[in-house]
Amino acid sequence: MNSYHIGGIRRMKLAGKNVLITGGAQGIGQGIAFRFAREGAALFLLDVKSKELEATARTIREETGMRVETEVCDLSDVGRAAEAAGQAWTTMGxxxxxxxxxxxxxxxxxxxxxxxxxxxxxxxxxxxxxxxSQSVATRMLEQRRGGSIVNMASKNGLAGSSMLAHYNASKGAVVLLTQSMAVELAPHGIRVNAVAPGFIDTPLDRKLKQQDRSLDLTARTPMGRTGTVEEVASAFLFLASDEASYITGTTLVVDGGHLANAGEL
Known part of the structure; x- marks a missing residue:
């Protein structure tokens, strides 16, 4: 997805938007951050990895000229996560x-x-x-401003697999949380969607493969390859932007056809 032109002038899809991204230091989160900044968004990035976070923010500022704020935050501390959301709201206005x-x-x-x-x-x-989501949505409701929330699900939240019961259960919860939030927040102009990637070339996927050398991540993927961070970032950009203005409560699968091939022997 590229920015589009009107009368020969490039129009950025997220111009004037303030965006909070969790896990923005590397992998897909980093890819989303770069993509959104190139589309005119000002960013607030959260991540537990301080050095990687600052390096990413610095590079985005240098390459795009966009505003990038950061906060180191361990999201396993749920109370701290809610505080960080409030801080991001205040900092970005x-x-x-x-x-x-x-x-x-x-x-x-x-x-x-x-x-x-x-x-x-x-x-x-x-x-x-x-x-x-509750912290940000509550503030959106109080100020009567619409918005968009896009959650990271996974193909593993749509079909079971071995060795990942906890991860699969968590991503299944994300899918239903997304739908439930979407239903309640739609009347207030807040859209909520999710992206469900398949096997993407990220540090997380490479780590999982190192844990089990027998894994062949693309054996049953019709497109025969892993996806790229940029391909997933494009899905997030679409759902976050006004191009998806009549889409809410959906989970967009980005998996090279892997789930569609579930019946293959």
Whole structure:
């Protein structure tokens, strides 16, 4: 998706928008941040990795000239996540778009999952998303301003798989949370959608493959390759922008046809 032209003038899709992005230091979150800044958005990035976060912010500022604010935040601390959302709102003078991108995953057998790991994955992938969304949406409602929230789901939230019971459950929760938020917030001009990537070339996916060398991530993917960060960022841009003005409560799958091939032997 590229910016479009009217009368020969390039019009940026997110000009004048303030965007809060979680997990913005690397991977898909970083890709979304770069893409949104190139489309005219001012950014507030949250991440637990301070060095990577500042490096990303500095590069975006240098390449795009856009405003980029940052805050180091561990989203497993759900109370801190809600505080960070409020800080972002105050710092930016309001948030127009919230991108709940941050997430974690660990590959391990269901019977061996420690409760501590289950709880941490739920805190980062679901509970922090809830807290951030509630914080931002409440302020949007109070100021009677519309907005867009786009959540990071996964193909794993739409179909089961082994070794990822906690991650899969968390992403299934994201899909239903997205739909429920969309229904309640639509009358107030707030759209809520999700993106469900398949196997994308990111640090997280590479880490999962290192944990299990037998993984062939694209064996059943009809397009025969992993996706790119840029391809997922394009989906987030579409759903966040006015081009998706009549779309809410949907989960856009970006997986190279993997789920469509579920019946293949």
């Amino acid at each position: 309001g948030i127009d778009i919230l991108i709940n991108n941050a997430g974690i995953a660990v590959r391990e057998p269901f019977a061996s999952i420690p409760l501590t790991t289950w709880n941490k994955i739920m805190d980062v992938n679901v509970n922090a998303m809830f807290a951030l």
